[in-house]
Amino acid sequence: MVDAAAAGGIALIELGMVLTPGPNMVYLTSRAIGQGRRAGLVSLAGTGVGFLCYLLMAVAGLSVVFGAVPAAFTVLKLAGAAYLVYLAWGMIRPGGRGLFSPRELDPVSDRRLFGMGLLTNLLNPKIAVMYAALLPQFVSPESGPVWLQLLQLGAVQIVIAVAVNGMIVLGAAKIAGFLFARPRVMLAQRWAAGTLLAGFAVKTALGKGPAPA
Incomplete structure (x- = not known):
């Protein structure tokens, strides 16, 4: 079973990523x-x-791949760090996109809504990197099987x-109006999320490989 530090680390990373456009x-x-x-919804x-x-x-598959080809993890780890830097720069660069810059979309059926989501x-x-390169770094050999x-x-x-x-979807219209008026x-939200992701990029690049399966 994973320890509280590992679970907390993933929670913080995901919070930073979910608040990034x-x-x-x-x-x-x-x-x-x-x-x-x-x-x-x-x-x-x-x-x-x-x-x-x-x-x-x-x-x-990931634990098997990393066990058989250790270099694969290094490549994915560096790719994960590079992508986090890219996301962070996208947040803090001049003219960077904020959370609520929606496109106009035509109404569609529930089935299409689900499929498109x-x-x-x-x-x-961003999600591929999370599962392929970030999650395995919080796996510990003392905490049980890799798959678990x-x-x-x-x-x-x-x-x-x-x-x-879910919370953002429920308050999307009000939040968008609030931010556009301020x-x-x-800008503060963009810099906070960007700085957090940049810190995680450094942690990702310097982190050790995952435990063997």
Whole structure:
């Protein structure tokens, strides 16, 4: 079973990532603002299933791959660190995108909402990096089987992601109006999230490899 420090680390990383603009956040807020809260929540359900798909793939294959080809983890670790730096720069650079810059979307059925939420998540490189390069770094040889630890860490990530996204979807229209009326608050949010992700990028690059399966 994972310890509190590992679970807390994943929770903090996911909190920083879920508050960073990306395909999931842009799609969910756009859908909630353009088609209503229910549409946003149906889309979020699809996104949640996407997280489960990634978690199952991670449990099924990552520990085996990393055990057989140790260099694969190094490559993924550095890729994860580089992507976090990229996300952080996207937040703090002049003209960087904030959380609530939604696109106009045409209304669609619940089935399509769910499917689009699922597909958006499955094609989200930020989530791929989370499961392939970040989760394994919190696995400890003293804490039990790799697959069980990955399940537990993934569960923490999914709970944080769905809960935060759900709250944002429910308050998307009001939050968007509040931030657009207060550019300094929006700028502060961007810098806080960007700085947090940059710190995690350093931790990722310097972290040790995962425990063997």
